[in-house]
Amino acid sequence: MNETQTTATRRTLITIVCEAILESKLLKDLELLGAPGWTISEARGRGSRGVRSSDWDNNGNIRIEVVCSRRVAEKIMGHVQAHYYADFAMICFLSDVEVLRSDKF
Amino acid sequence: MNETQTTATRRTLITIVCEAILESKLLKDLELLGAPGWTISEARGRGSRGVRSSDWDNNGNIRIEVVCSRRVAEKIMGHVQAHYYADFAMICFLSDVEVLRSDKF
């Protein structure tokens, strides 16, 4: 890490790509699991469950991002794997990020 | 890091999620601060300022990404925190990336 950086703190970014229909369910879960916030954008893609495109109702994906502590990120990742991986199109990955105002996350 | 990689160079990716209305203002700032380019996509989300959804004029978020040097990224992060964090819905985080053709960034 660069020396000039004094206030930035490490947090974890968890990114979930999944069927759009899961949105409201997942958001409830995220809240319960302690996610301090989330950002969603529309997406489409291909994975083990074939092509998913958004040109038609309910058939697209969403891409959810949560910046949070490592602990919460792992809790979320474990939860979605346990509850949704088997039956829904979904992937999930973590990466390291730095934030200012770490109290926010 | 993998040994096979010879030409890739480290850069920093700064991601800003904020109110869509800030777009033109922020882009002017980015240019002044030396961002070599940017990518925007539409987003919605929830944070300390409540739910923001894009189903209505001006109420959505945008997600801005800039790949640049660590120095520029920190300048941008400091700038947006100083100017916008207080009054606007916004988050900002940094992560490490590798690029080819590093002269571009």
Add this chain to the structure above:
Amino acid sequence: MNETQTTATRRTLITIVCEAILESKLLKDLELLGAPGWTISEARGRGSRGVRSSDWDNNGNIRIEVVCSRRVAEKIMGHVQAHYYADFAMICFLSDVEVLRSDKF
């Protein structure tokens, strides 16, 4: 890395932002190069080839993400640089991510 994490595996995330018109061509390439899946979202932006906005046919960008092994990611990066960087608006960068169920990627 955190100690509690036992099953997460390191993978590489390659992100490509490019002209929307390349989509079907690039997806064929990705498949041939061994990408296990991909996620696309619409984007716009600015780079060395000027502003690209999606408010008009064919003029927007797409943002492609692939989570895969380091080897595949580098193959993809080399390929797109060799074939598209010269003539198309495009950037490409790698970052480290952690996944569960690493067999999927």
Add this chain to the structure above:
Amino acid sequence: MGWDPVVLFFVFGLIAGLLRSELKLPPALYETLSILLLLAIGLHGGVELAEQASMALLWQMAAVLLMGVMLPLIAFPLLRLLRFGRVDSASIAAHYGSVSAGTFAVVVAYMLSEDIFFESYMPLFVAILEIPAIVVGIVLARGLSKNTQWRELSREILLGKSIMLLLGGLLIGVLAGKEAVGPLEPLYTSMFPLVLALFLLEMGLIASRQSGALRKVGLKLVSFALLMPWLGAAVGLTIGALIGLSVGGAAMLATLGASASYIAVPAAMRLALPEANPSLSLAASLGITFPFNILIGIPIYLQAAQWLLPGA
């Protein structure tokens, strides 16, 4: 007289899709078209309902509800016979027990263009038929398990887009009455064929995209998707006759029986029976049954109704 242009638009979309043409409608347009269709059907129904409502209607509504329970109970054993798994069978049965508002719009246009009378309150039956098959499907898969979150699920179904628009339109039509709704008439007169044509263009494109899934799942599913409409139509026709519908009304109830849901039920099944394979039901419903009804079924159901109810 030539071919029906509205049907030709469906064929056009189907062919363009199979040729892998670049042609596609913006998703917002497709959504707008389906909103307009549902509102038009509801509003028109409501306006007429206000003028012709009768006590008999309540009794008819109950019979139609019963029909919605029966249909999945017919489909389910058939699917099990064809060796589909229990949960998949239940899910597909729910799709075929419910109805397709798009198919309903086509049969409305068909009856109007053939100048055949039908009961104005038919849209009410569409709304009624959407729901019971979902419940039956879930029970077929899970039994009367306490784990099913009926509360949440019923909210989701009742407040789903298509039922809201149909019922909302109906209510507005009833409350405002014919004269006041006059200025909105273009919605179900001059604009209706156009909206329907564009809608069917997109439906053709969507149907064409099922061809891949169909090739994978094979003959069993295709045969079910071609057989079930006849059974559904027979049930609809019988019930239509029993509750005293006109020829046109009975043919429409037959069409509803023959049609399979591709909007409300897929969403409900995804949440209630997530382990069911969604591409099976969609491929059958969109790839086979919808085209079958549009291109072949509807005229046959009408003829059958005319034969069954000669005096009506």
Add this chain to the structure above:
Amino acid sequence: MGWDPVVLFFVFGLIAGLLRSELKLPPALYETLSILLLLAIGLHGGVELAEQASMALLWQMAAVLLMGVMLPLIAFPLLRLLRFGRVDSASIAAHYGSVSAGTFAVVVAYMLSEDIFFESYMPLFVAILEIPAIVVGIVLARGLSKNTQWRELSREILLGKSIMLLLGGLLIGVLAGKEAVGPLEPLYTSMFPLVLALFLLEMGLIASRQSGALRKVGLKLVSFALLMPWLGAAVGLTIGALIGLSVGGAAMLATLGASASYIAVPAAMRLALPEANPSLSLAASLGITFPFNILIGIPIYLQAAQWLLPGA
């Protein structure tokens, strides 16, 4: 005669939203509808203006501009009395000093359906009223501070979507004239009620989403949002009478006075007074005042105008 279906569409959206239904219009449709409404209003106004323009109009325009300055000056002390902060008060005052084009579309439809004459150049007043309240609001918050970037701000306001469409439509109408605009007539005849109905459906949905914010901010804001329309209408009515408008015209100016902006002003305030809480003004304007005017206000303002200007 039954209820006004256009208003019922608003109520439908409101109820669907409060029930948390899945129903929503694609954002592109909502945007399209508001573009069509603004163009229709502008174009129609322009066509008539070309035929009836008079010198008196300039003087009337000045009076209306003055009205746009007065309204926020009435709202501001009221808000301060209710103990809102200075900047929040200024921002809310700017919203209520400006106007809502959606409300204007409803009052146009209402006058047409009631067959009441109004001055054809009313759309011009909508455009004029959008702006001054913004300036006054900023001055109320900041004083005549040099820090405000007036230049950039005025560009943003004058070139904003709604003013461009209104003025663009007006100008095209004036330049082309009645006969040439004929082929575009469906925009403000056969299609207008339909466009307005769908628009109000979405407005109902949007208004319903304010209920959360309203519960938080509490009674003070609600009382302001219910009181201010009466004051705004009184000012509009008085000025309408003074500048010699017809009964219909005066009632429309009253409606404009009573209405609060929810598009142009929020955007301007966000940039000029970022520390103002945007959900306060939106909750009041969209959640209370818009429904109040649509459902209750407009007929009252018309009656008041008829009582005030019996001879006109």
Add this chain to the structure above:
Amino acid sequence: MGWDPVVLFFVFGLIAGLLRSELKLPPALYETLSILLLLAIGLHGGVELAEQASMALLWQMAAVLLMGVMLPLIAFPLLRLLRFGRVDSASIAAHYGSVSAGTFAVVVAYMLSEDIFFESYMPLFVAILEIPAIVVGIVLARGLSKNTQWRELSREILLGKSIMLLLGGLLIGVLAGKEAVGPLEPLYTSMFPLVLALFLLEMGLIASRQSGALRKVGLKLVSFALLMPWLGAAVGLTIGALIGLSVGGAAMLATLGASASYIAVPAAMRLALPEANPSLSLAASLGITFPFNILIGIPIYLQAAQWLLPGA
């Protein structure tokens, strides 16, 4: 009679864009409008074609195809003379050899409003003209290289959106016939001017965005974009006269000759000649030639046709 409001909408968009107004149409609306225009043109053409087809048509189609080959061969040397690079010249030549469906829609509206007869099968010529120039352009850049993936490319062109919609509409019109298509008539009667006006509003906005690129590329390109339409129109007029078109038909073929593609060809060139600079062709075609044809060219081409074919 005043100005043509449809043209005024273009000017409005142009000015709003140059003033950097916030005004923009949702992309889904623009896409919808261009789909509606193409379908309307195709459908209308098909309906008439079914009633008037003749053997002479085949021969005329061949001549028009030839015209599509000639035009880029005229443009290319001109561009080389102006010192554009080989590949850029080939790409721009392909744009100008092909046609703009938007310009065609405007000339249709113009002929209808001036009450001038034209051959109903003109949309067929639009579809025919789209393609050959692309092939010629590629050959000009690459020679008859084996590296060009003709197969993939021709799929992409033939199955592109605009050709599919034009031909699909034509075929549906032919198969369904006038009477059956009746209910869809509003598409090319009452709604056509409105759809065209909104479309041109967006075209104005898009054209205005080319101003930056135009300033960069400079005078050479501008002169080409202003000169080439005259040559294209002359060729179109000549061929129109030779194949025996009416005055209206010849003027329309001239307009097609004068117009430059901004949808199908840019996409094809981007894939086939990626090293060509796409902003050159777009700036010329959208920023100069499209406005020139809409605002000035079309009436001139009609006068020229009337002068050339006085008896027709």
